[in-house]
Amino acid sequence: MPSTPSRHFPRRTAATRRRLAGGATVVMALGLGMAPTTAHADDAQLPTLVKTENIRSHMENLQTIAEYNGGNRASAEPGYDIAAKYVIDQLERAGYTPEKHTYEYDNWNENSPAVLAQTAPEERGFTLEDDFVTMAYSGAGDTTAPGIAVNAETDESGCSADDFSGFPEGAIAIVQRGTCTFTEKTQNAADAGAAGTVIFNNEPGPLLGTVGEESAIPVVGATEEVGAELLAAGDDLELRLSVDSEVVTKSSYSIIAESKGGAKDNVVVVGAHLDGVPDGPGVNDNGSGTAAVLETAKQFAELGAPNNKLRFAFWGTEEEGLVGSTKYVEGLSQKEIDRIALYLNFDMIGSHNFGRFVYDGRGELDGSLPPPAGSAAIQKLFEDYFESQGLVSEPTEFSGRSDYSAFMEAGIASGGLFSGADGVKTEEQVEYYGGTAGEQYDPYYHTPEDTIDKIDWDSVEDLSNGMAYAVEAYADSTLPVNGVLRTHQTQEFVADRLGDLWLR
Ligand SMILES: [Zn+2]
Numbered sequence: 001m002p003s004t005p006s007r008h009f010p011r012r013t014a015a016t017r018r019r020l021a022g023g024a025t026v027v028m029a030l031g032l033g034m035a036p037t038t039a040h041a042d043d044a045q046l047p048t049l050v051k052t053e054n055i056r057s058h059m060e061n062l063q064t065i066a067e068y069n070g071g072n073r074a075s076a077e078p079g080y081d082i083a084a085k086y087v088i089d090q091l092e093r094a095g096y097t098p099e100k101h102t103y104e105y106d107n108w109n110e111n112s113p114a115v116l117a118q119t120a121p122e123e124r125g126f127t128l129e130d131d132f133v134t135m136a137y138s139g140a141g142d143t144t145a146p147g148i149a150v151n152a153e154t155d156e157s158g159c160s161a162d163d164f165s166g167f168p169e170g171a172i173a174i175v176q177r178g179t180c181t182f183t184e185k186t187q188n189a190a191d192a193g194a195a196g197t198v199i200f201n202n203e204p205g206p207l208l209g210t211v212g213e214e215s216a217i218p219v220v221g222a223t224e225e226v227g228a229e230l231l232a233a234g235d236d237l238e239l240r241l242s243v244d245s246e247v248v249t250k251s252s253y254s255i256i257a258e259s260k261g262g263a264k265d266n267v268v269v270v271g272a273h274l275d276g277v278p279d280g281p282g283v284n285d286n287g288s289g290t291a292a293v294l295e296t297a298k299q300f301a302e303l304g305a306p307n308n309k310l311r312f313a314f315w316g317t318e319e320e321g322l323v324g325s326t327k328y329v330e331g332l333s334q335k336e337i338d339r340i341a342l343y344l345n346f347d348m349i350g351s352h353n354f355g356r357f358v359y360d361g362r363g364e365l366d367g368s369l370p371p372p373a374g375s376a377a378i379q380k381l382f383e384d385y386f387e388s389q390g391l392v393s394e395p396t397e398f399s400g401r402s403d404y405s406a407f408m409e410a411g412i413a414s415g416g417l418f419s420g421a422d423g424v425k426t427e428e429q430v431e432y433y434g435g436t437a438g439e440q441y442d443p444y445y446h447t448p449e450d451t452i453d454k455i456d457w458d459s460v461e462d463l464s465n466g467m468a469y470a471v472e473a474y475a476d477s478t479l480p481v482n483g484v485l486r487t488h489q490t491q492e493f494v495a496d497r498l499g500d501l502w503l504r
Contacts, residue, residue, distance in 0.1 A: 042388070046468035049299040050292070052461040056452075058291030059283055059350075061086060063452050066281035071448070073287075074278040075317040076107070076250045083274055087255055087294055087314050094298040096257040096312075103327035104251050105317055108137045108214065112244040116198065116220055118230070119144055120238035129206070132222040134243055135182055135199070136210035141218040142242035143195040146171045149231055150189070154178075155202055158185035164192035172196040172239045174230050182219070183211045190216040196241040200227025218243035254324040255314040257297060259475075261305025265339045266484050268474045269311045269412075270296070270467075271325065271403050272346045273318030280448040284455060285421070289346035290314060292464040296471055306475035307486045308341060315403050318347070325403035329410050341478040342378060343407035345416035346467055351442035353435040354419035354459035356466075357396035358382040359404065361415050367397035369405070374413025374481040378470070381480070382417060385469045391462060392432040396420075413481050415470075417463045419456070421445045 062083055066072050069079035084100075091098040114134040118124040126132055148171045151163040155178025158164070167173070173189035177199055189197045197219040201207040207221030218241055222230075230237060255274065258267075272289030276282025297312040317323035329337070345359070360368045361375030379395065386393040396418055398404065404414040420441020427437045435456075444450045479485045 044469050044472050046472040047465040050296050050464055050468040055291045055295045055464055058294055059287045062287040063281045063283050072278050073276040075275045075320055076252045080275050091257045094301045098255050098257040100253040101256055101328050102253040104249055105323045106247050107250045108247050110245045115242040117240045119240050121236040131226050132220045135219045135221055137214050138219045138243045138245055139215040139217050140243055140245045144240040145195050147174050147237040147239040149174045152176050158188055167192040169193035170195050172241055174198050177202045182209045186211050186215045186219045198222050214247045252316040254316045257312045259310040262309030264309055266341045267309045267311050267339050268341055269343045271313035273315040275316050275318055277319050277446045280450045282450050283452050284350050284450050285348050288350035292467055296468050308475055322405055326406040329406035337410050340412050341482045342413040345402055345404040347402040349419050349463035350455040350460040351419035352454045352456055353425055353439050353441050354456045355429055355433055356393040357418040358393050359416045360395040360398050365397045367399050369398045369400050369408055372411045372413050377480040378415030382466055385466050417466050419459045
């Protein structure tokens with residue numbers, strides 16, 4: 001997944017651990033214009049205050065909440081509500097006034113397993129999962145009808161209305177994957193009067209996909225082999241296709257908490273998604289990011305008023321399409337968007353077979369969304385921090401697969417850390433991080449085994465320290481990211497925050 005790093009550092013030893021904050025912090029606190037890039041990592045207080053054992057406690061609590069509430073924290077399920085209460089309670093105890101940002105969203109689900117079978121010229125059943133899968137957001141229907149290949153020898157199959165000229169009303173369209181979206185192929189079939197669509201793969205393996213919004217007719221993705229069989233069956237081919245699905249409008253919410261002090265017109269947003277998949281307790285994905293942001297927020301409140309306002313976000317419904325963060329950004333006025341200096345995202349920081357991945361703010365990797373200006377500065381801050389700790393880090397794609405997506409689309413500089421999900425560790429990365437080459441960074445990603453005993457605690461420590469460092473640095477100044485330089489607002493705060501040191 002990430003590209004090869006240019007540097008190689010040994011794993012950290014006790015000797016390279018951070019020292020406690022010293023006198024230089026006083027100089028910074030007096031507002032003598034030091035930007036975070038010039039601050040020494042060893043002067044930061046927050047990485048010391050944010051302790052891995054406290055993050056671990058939050059993760060254990062999130063696992064317990066899942067265990068007793070249906071085994072998950074999935075959106076709009078009881079486990080999510082109780083986890084949200086936990087986060088709100090913890091934030092209130094730390095002096096925050098958290099608010100719910102509520103939204104509605106469409107949830108697609110299947111009430112019974114889909115069926116794909118050949119009924120003529122010979123009967124032949126196909127196996128769900130192995131031979132075919134329902135496309136997400138497939139419409140419902142149960143049809144037995146002729147199966148008609150639609151320009152199916154090419155990957156442009158079904159991409160134009162012309163492909164369907166003479167298509168018999170009520171038949172099932174058989175199309176090949178490629179060139180245009182599954183949505184377009186399915187819509188063209190529906191427009192031509194098809195009662196269903198089978199899209200077969202053009203490479204080995206199952207064809208998982210989505211048609212985005214509920215389609216007018218049922219649609220499944222089949223393997224390349226199934227496609228070849230259907231095409232070979234000839235003119236007498238008849239199929240049964242049944243999908244029992246529905247779209248239900250649900251409601252959920254994100255949790256937002258702001259620091260009491262700090263400039264309202266220069267806000268640093270720090271986010272992690274609180275929901276998980278239905279299949280497990282989601283302790284790494286994303287109990288880890290949630291716990292670290294929560295503990296960072298709690299400890300940050302101890303530091304006193306910052307220069308810039310911090311806004312901590314615990315997103316809902318990430319696993320069903322980045323819904324909470326997208327609805328949040330969509331709900332902001334342009335003025336509110338302009339007041340956001342940057343967004344930091346933390347989605348999985350304790351992967352079992354981890355890497356230290358920094359989001360590609362320079363936009364150097366192939367799979368990255370174009371990063372808004374300032375994102376490269378965020379990447380550099382994290383890279384410099386890890387380097388100062390004698391730790392290797394590597395860039396990872398801004399793939400659009402987490403909650404930074406809506407912020408980036410709104411033009412907000414973004415960054416963050418990630419310990420890896422379904423990518424595979426290389427031999428070289430084993431030298432940097434330990435672990436096992438040829439295995440996923442998180443072998444338990446989206447499974448029932450995403451539990452506390454699978455977490456790598458070095459990963460949690462390193463990445464949460466990086467998070468805490470960035471939060472403290474950007475609370476002080478976002479100059480390198482958006483050009484805004486502020487000094488501390490009041491003398492009162494300085495004395496408050498550094499009472500002991502001030503008197504010396
Ligand atoms: Zn996640």
